[in-house]
């Protein structure tokens with residue numbers, strides 16, 4: 001807080017600052033909101049988190065060096081606001097690593113499934129069956145520490161190094177959480193896919209049968 | 212650098228897909244998955260899975276009202 005007060009005394013906000021900040025925010029707001037939605041799993045909280053991020057960014061805009069990575073700067077603020085206000089105080093997560101789960105869990109399950117194999121392109125059928133809500137639900141079910149890295153890598157497209165900087169953790173930790181997160185995601189997706197499959201398998205074939 | 216066997220290639224598939232790999236290794240894995248009946252389909256599946264996650268988690272733009280509210284904060 002002291003720094004903010006000092007800064008506003010030494011560098012009064014000009015209309016030009018405001019314009020530059022608006023342009024920057026305009027460019028990144030949609031993707032920040034998407035990240036906030038996935039992080040908080042709740043629309044109202046996502047809106048609050050976005051507002052908090054926006055205000056923090058504006059207050060510290062004088063520390064942003066033009067020409068540096070604006071997206072990384074904004075996401076750092078987002079992640080800090082999220083960690084301060086939205087994440088439960090997490091120590092290293094209690095890991096329930098499924099011993100029998102490998103990196104190719106979902107692929108293997110599809111290959112082993114007679115039902116899916118009957119389809120011409122079982123992998124295609126599986127992936128086509130997964131709805132937006134399934135994927136979001138699977139992601140939402142992951143432990144926070146895994147969820148965060150999966151969101152930053154697989155949805156927001158940050159590199160391992162960038163994620164390490166955003167979360168203040170070593171790159172090795174980013175990789176291990178990402179890989180475990182993706183494994184758990186596949187376990188969850190398989191549950192959804194099976195459910196969707198059995199639901200549709202119970203139905204009579206389209207257009208067939210005199211009922 | 213020694214040539215990778217299937218097990219090693221499969222272990223590196225995520226890093227490969229994430230683009231977290233030096234160019235020599237990258238090219239080696241690219242050639243391997245293109246030719247190998249064991250690793251190829253697994254690699255293709257993981258690639259589609261990642262694309263699916265990205266696609267299914269897309270969101271529309273920030274609601275106009277929220278955006279208006281945020282930009283109004285700058286006037287204060």
Ligand SMILES: [Zn+2]
Pocket residue numbers: 216217218220243247248249250251
């Ligand atoms: Zn192979």
